[in-house]
Amino acid sequence: MKTHHSFFKTFLLILLFTACTPSKKERLDDQPRRVELLFLGHELEHHNSREYFPILASSLTKDGINITYTEKLSDLNEKNLELYDGLIIYANHEEIGNNEEEALLNFVKEGKAFIPIHSASFCFKNSPEYINLVGAQFMSHETGTFTAKIVDKEHPVTKDLLAFETWDETYVHAKIADDIHVLMERVEGDKSEPWTWVKEVGEGKVFYTAYGHDERTWNNKGFQQLIKSGVLWAVDDKVKKNWEAFIKDMPTLKYEERANIPNYEKRDPAPKFQLPLSPEESQKLIQVPAGFDVQLFASEPDIINPIAMNWDEKGRLWVIETVDYPNTVRNDNSIGDDKVKILEDTDGDGKADKVTVFAEELNIPTSFVFYDGGIVVSQAPHFIFLKDTDGDDKADIKEILIDGWGTFDTHAGPSNLQYGIDNDLYGVVGYSGFEGNAFGQDLKFNQNVYRFNPKQETFEVLTNTSNNTWGLGLTEDNAIFASTANNTHSVFVAIPNKNLEGVKGIGADGSAKIDGHYFMQPITPNVRQVDVFGGFTAAAGHHFYTARAYPERYWNKVAFVCEPTGGLVHQAKIVKEGSGYAEEDAGNLFASSDEWSSPVDAKTGPDGAVWVADWYNFIVQHNPTPNEDNGGYNAENGEGNAYVNPLRDKGHGRIWRVVPKDDYEYEPVQLSKDNPEGLLEALSSNNQFWRLTAQRLLIERGEDDVLEDLYKLVNAKQTDESGLNNAALHAI
Numbered sequence: 001m002k003t004h005h006s007f008f009k010t011f012l013l014i015l016l017f018t019a020c021t022p023s024k025k026e027r028l029d030d031q032p033r034r035v036e037l038l039f040l041g042h043e044l045e046h047h048n049s050r051e052y053f054p055i056l057a058s059s060l061t062k063d064g065i066n067i068t069y070t071e072k073l074s075d076l077n078e079k080n081l082e083l084y085d086g087l088i089i090y091a092n093h094e095e096i097g098n099n100e101e102e103a104l105l106n107f108v109k110e111g112k113a114f115i116p117i118h119s120a121s122f123c124f125k126n127s128p129e130y131i132n133l134v135g136a137q138f139m140s141h142e143t144g145t146f147t148a149k150i151v152d153k154e155h156p157v158t159k160d161l162l163a164f165e166t167w168d169e170t171y172v173h174a175k176i177a178d179d180i181h182v183l184m185e186r187v188e189g190d191k192s193e194p195w196t197w198v199k200e201v202g203e204g205k206v207f208y209t210a211y212g213h214d215e216r217t218w219n220n221k222g223f224q225q226l227i228k229s230g231v232l233w234a235v236d237d238k239v240k241k242n243w244e245a246f247i248k249d250m251p252t253l254k255y256e257e258r259a260n261i262p263n264y265e266k267r268d269p270a271p272k273f274q275l276p277l278s279p280e281e282s283q284k285l286i287q288v289p290a291g292f293d294v295q296l297f298a299s300e301p302d303i304i305n306p307i308a309m310n311w312d313e314k315g316r317l318w319v320i321e322t323v324d325y326p327n328t329v330r331n332d333n334s335i336g337d338d339k340v341k342i343l344e345d346t347d348g349d350g351k352a353d354k355v356t357v358f359a360e361e362l363n364i365p366t367s368f369v370f371y372d373g374g375i376v377v378s379q380a381p382h383f384i385f386l387k388d389t390d391g392d393d394k395a396d397i398k399e400i401l402i403d404g405w406g407t408f409d410t411h412a413g414p415s416n417l418q419y420g421i422d423n424d425l426y427g428v429v430g431y432s433g434f435e436g437n438a439f440g441q442d443l444k445f446n447q448n449v450y451r452f453n454p455k456q457e458t459f460e461v462l463t464n465t466s467n468n469t470w471g472l473g474l475t476e477d478n479a480i481f482a483s484t485a486n487n488t489h490s491v492f493v494a495i496p497n498k499n500l501e502g503v504k505g506i507g508a509d510g511s512a513k514i515d516g517h518y519f520m521q522p523i524t525p526n527v528r529q530v531d532v533f534g535g536f537t538a539a540a541g542h543h544f545y546t547a548r549a550y551p552e553r554y555w556n557k558v559a560f561v562c563e564p565t566g567g568l569v570h571q572a573k574i575v576k577e578g579s580g581y582a583e584e585d586a587g588n589l590f591a592s593s594d595e596w597s598s599p600v601d602a603k604t605g606p607d608g609a610v611w612v613a614d615w616y617n618f619i620v621q622h623n624p625t626p627n628e629d630n631g632g633y634n635a636e637n638g639e640g641n642a643y644v645n646p647l648r649d650k651g652h653g654r655i656w657r658v659v660p661k662d663d664y665e666y667e668p669v670q671l672s673k674d675n676p677e678g679l680l681e682a683l684s685s686n687n688q689f690w691r692l693t694a695q696r697l698l699i700e701r702g703e704d705d706v707l708e709d710l711y712k713l714v715n716a717k718q719t720d721e722s723g724l725n726n727a728a729l730h731a732i
Contacts, residue, residue, distance in 0.1 A: 032245035035065045035235055036290040037115070038084045042071055042091040047119045049090050052218040054521055059224040061523040061593050064247040065231060066287045069521065069587055076100040078107075083290035085239045086113030086231060089120040090212060096124040105129055109202030113234030115227070118212030121173065135180040135199050135208055136173035143169050148184040148195045148211070157198060157207065157229045158183045164222025171195075171210040186210070196226070198233065205234040251281035253594075259633065260645050262621060264530045266631035271528060273647065274595040274618065279654055282616075285594045287523055288658050291551075294590065297611070298343050298352040298655040306613040306653045308367040308415070308601055313671040313693050315606040317343045317352070318375070319613070323650045324364045326410045326622055327638025331381070336363025340377070340386070342393055343655070348668075350657070359386050359395040364410050364640070369417040369425055370693075372455065373700055376425060380405035380413040380432065385454070401454050404436015405429070406446070410640035411622040416472035416541075419692055421729060423699055424451040424458075428482055430468035449482055449493050449511070462496045463510035473542035476556045476688050476724055479581070481542050481574070482511065487532045489539035489561050490515040490572050490583040515572070517585045522566040524593040529565045530621050538565050538620070541602055542572070546688035549608030549664055555722050560589055560610060564598035564620045567591060569612055589658055596652070605657070606689050607666040614654040619647045673701045680709050684727040686720075695730045 039056075041049025049071075057067040068084070073093060081087070081103060096104070101124070108114045114133065116123075122138035124130040131137045147165040150158050163184075170186065172193055184196035196209040207230035217223050232240060258273035277285070279299040288294045297317070308320045322338040330336050340359040343352035358375075365379040374387030374397065383402040386395040405414050412430030420426050426449070433446025439457035447469055452459040462480070471483025480493035495510035518535045529537050540562045545554040559572040571586035590599060590612050598620045601613035625643040626632020635643040671678055671694055679701075682694035698706060713731035720726065 029238070029242070031242065032248075033242050034246060034287070035086070035231065035239060035243050036084045037065065037067045037086045037088055037113075037231065038075065038081070038290075039067050039069045039088040040071070040073075040076070040091055040093075041069060042093060044092055047090065047092055047213070050519065052090070052212075052215060054519075054523070055215065055218045055525075056224065056227065057521070057523050058525045058593065060228055060231075061285070061287055062250070062253075063228060064243055064250060064284075065228065066290070068290060073097065073100050076103050076107075078103050081107045081112070084112070085235045086115055088115045088117060089123060090117040091123055092119050093123045095126045096130060101127050101130060105133065108133060108204035108206065111203035111236050113231065113236070114201075114204060114206045115230060115234060116206070116208045117227070118169075118171070118210055121171070121208065121210070131175055132177055133201060133206060135197055135206060136176040136194065138171055138210075139174040140172045141169040143167070143213075146170065146186060146188075148186045149192075150183065151185050152181070152183050155181070155183055155198070155233075157196075157226075157233045161226060161229060162222060164220055164226075166211065166217045166220045166223065167214075168211055168217050169213040173210070180208075184209070196230075198230075207231070207234045246284075250284055251277055253277075258647065260635070260647050262528060262530070262619075262626040262633070262645075263631040264528070264626070265533060271526060274526070276596050276616070276618070276649070276652060277594055282592065282594045282597060282654070283656075286590060286592045286597070286656070287588070288590055289587070291661055292589075292658050293661050295350055295657045295659060296654065297345070297350065297657050300616075300652045300654075302343065302352060302355045303341060303655060304651060304653045305615055305617070305649075306601070306655060307365075307615070309603070309611065309613050309655070310368065310370065311606050311689065311693075312342075312370060313697060315668055315670060317605075317611070317655070318358065318368070319343060319655065320365050320368060320377075321653070322362075322364055322366075326364075326640040326642035326648075327644060328363070329407055329410060329639040330363045331407060335361040338362040338365055340365070340368065340375070340395075352655075356393045358388070358393060359398075364413075366413060366415040367417045367427070369419050370696065371419065371425060376401065376417060376454070378405070378414040378417055378427060380407045380410075381436075383414070402436070402438045402452075402459075404434050404438070404443075406432030406434065408432055408641055409623075410642065411470070412468050412641075415470055418472060418474060419696055420451060420474060421478045421692070421695070422451075423695070424453045426451045426472060426474065426480070428465070428469040428472045430470065430485075447484075449480065460496070460498070463493055464497070465491055465511055466513065470538075470540040471542040471561060473544050473559045475544050475574075476546050476722075476726060477729070481544075481559060481581075483536075483539040483542040483561050485536075485538055487518065487535050487537070488513050488515060489536035489563070489570065490542065490559070490574070492581045494580055512580060514574075514577075514581055514583045516583045520563050520566045520568060520570060521585075521588055521591065522568055523588075523591045524567060524595060526595050527566050528595075528621065530624060536561070536563050536570070539563055539570075540600055541569075543601075543603035544574075545610065546604050547608035548686040549660060549666070550610075551660075552721060556724070558586060560602040562599040562602055562612075564600050564615060567594065567597040567599070569599045569602045569610075590656070596649075604687070604689060606669065606687065607657075607659075608664075608687055609657045609659045609666075612656040612658065614656060616652040616654050617649045619645050619649070671697055673697050676701065676703070676706050680706060680713075683713060683730045688726070691726060691730045 180197040255272040342356040344354040387397040412432040438459035467484035473481040482491040569590040573584040573586040598615040679694040
């Protein structure tokens with residue numbers, strides 16, 4: 001009996017401990033963090049949600065509130081809604097499906113916030129349950145300038161709110177629910193129309209306002225404060241507690257009057273100079289998607305002006321640091337001030353603590369790729385090969401491989417060197433172009449995608465692009481994409497030029513502009529651009545997500561396009577369309593309201609997370625040269641064809657990682673040519689970085705003792721969830 005009793009007592013203790021021990025998800029959600037909101041808009045120009053969402057996002061992000069935009073009703077599903085604390089609707093969707101309706105109603109009943117704005121009261125007219133959830137339905141309107149009256153000044157939403165005047169539509173509602181609590185009324189003559197109200201549904205809360213027809217209201221500070229107050233009232237108490245802890249140390253942006261600030265947009269008042277922030281302060285102003293976190297890996301003084309990055313077979317980060325860019329051009333081959341650095345995390349805390357200078361005295365290197373035991377660096381006018389032969393992690397071999405890259409404009413030269421699945425090296429070049437001899441070929445071209453192989457002494461111009469090109473992306477199945485300046489942030493490189501030569505009626509242009517939208521989604525209103533205002537004027541990168549740590553929707557489907565002028569990394573969703581592809585706007589992976597933040601490179605790392613190289617510079621624009629005619633100041637061009645500006649910074653730089661919050665674990669991996677079994681195993685890795693690295697090392701190793709195992713991989717028939725047999729591709 002005693003033993004029985006002891007066992008039963010122990011069993012009860014185990015049950016009690018299990019019941020009381022928070023899950024990993026609960027532990028993660030008990031930390032200081034931002035409020036996460038989903039914003040459902042629509043494609044219509046009337047009630048232009050695409051234009052107004054960034055206004056609200058820019059306003060609320062500085063207060064620790066994130067907003068993610070969608071126009072897809074299918075995003076109203078249980079799994080996706082779990083990522084968010086609340087849902088904003090500002091749209092004119094006529095109907096809602098049964099599954100989406102159930103997910104939305106349950107979302108609110110189970111304790112989440114619902115914030116319908118303006119036209120949301122005329123959405124989903126087929127759903128009486130939705131209309132009741134909102135609290136009323138729009139019936140009619142006129143227009144006018146008015147101030148809604150606050151009728152409950154004691155409620156948390158309105159107690160600190162000042163009534164504000166704006167031009168808007170004068171909504172009249174029908175089907176008004178009995179359980180709404182009216183906070184504001186629009187008074188017209190002897191009539192009072194409920195204008196802003198709240199209600200509780202199950203464990204959740206609803207906040208509605210009829211304000212919001214166009215930008216006159218969305219830009220109104222009173223409206224923005226109203227929405228903020230409504231959100232913070234409506235979210236769960238635990239969410240608000242975590243938010244309050246997060247914003248305690250929220251940085252305040254400080255500005256100074258400075259000369260030499262371009263004003264291409266001719267803004268009045270003119271832009272001011274924001275003072276730089278520490279990495280810890282800047283991190284507070286970075287927004288990543290719900291379900292992700294942003295972590296700092298390295299910053300100044302360890303790295304300054306990072307322009308390109310990659311990892312070696314030990315998983316160590318290598319970064320190009322270029323303080324010579326853009327105007328310190330040394331055509332006389334004199335010594336430069338740029339470096340290639342190796343940054344290591346030796347104690348496993350997620351931050352670099354060891355810095356080794358692999359190569360120095362370089363001059364505006366723009367990219368590099370691992371090859372033949374060393375690295376190939378694009379440094380106009382040359383491609384150079386650097387190699388360490390004695391194991392001290394410092395280059396002791398330096399050879400010129402190719403000569404002839406243009407230097408007259410330093411942001412239009414060669415870049416984005418990458419290792420291809422065919423063992424060739426791929427790259428792009430802008431309008432500075434190439435004129436010279438490459439492995440015995442006399443060539444002249446500009447604005448192109450190319451590939452070459454130093455060992456085989458081959459060089460092929462693949463196809464031309466339409467603009468200055470600073471982006472290249474290779475999918476897991478070797479489809480080729482690019483991004484360019486001036487409103488072409490996604491290009492499909494479909495057919496090599498050589499396949500079009502001599503074909504009558506077809507121009508020799510094998511690339512196609514596929515981007516499906518113009519606007520980017522910054523979260524600061526203080527974006528400074530020279531042209532393509534609000535769009536992609538400096539698109540860089542286009543690296544695909546080629547691992548499996550992120551959700552399935554990313555796998556080999558989303559490319560990351562940096563737009564440094566907007567302080568963001570865009571998610572370009574690439575979908576099949578006929579024999580080619582189309583691009584869809586999937587929002588941002590990374591966006592900052594710190595005006596110095598300037599992402600220039602974003603790619604999948606050995607850990608399956610996406611790493612972001614942040615140039616971190618108040619001045620990122622290269623040209624045209626500001627003058628009084630274009631709203632700037634009278635400036636002059638330097639040697640790199642960039643305008644001279646004393647505000648160009650030479651002291652900052654950051655490397656960030658965007659990691660999933662849930663179910664993310666990474667065990668460090670190292671590969672070696674001395675361990676062929678490990679290389680063969682890595683060909684089946686779910687991360688393309690390790691597959692390509694293993695492939696490269698097997699090629700460099702050059703031994704045939706692995707052929708039997710490679711044949712087995714080639715003949716294996718299994719595919720992954722994406723329909724790919726990656727091990728077979730790399731084995732071939």
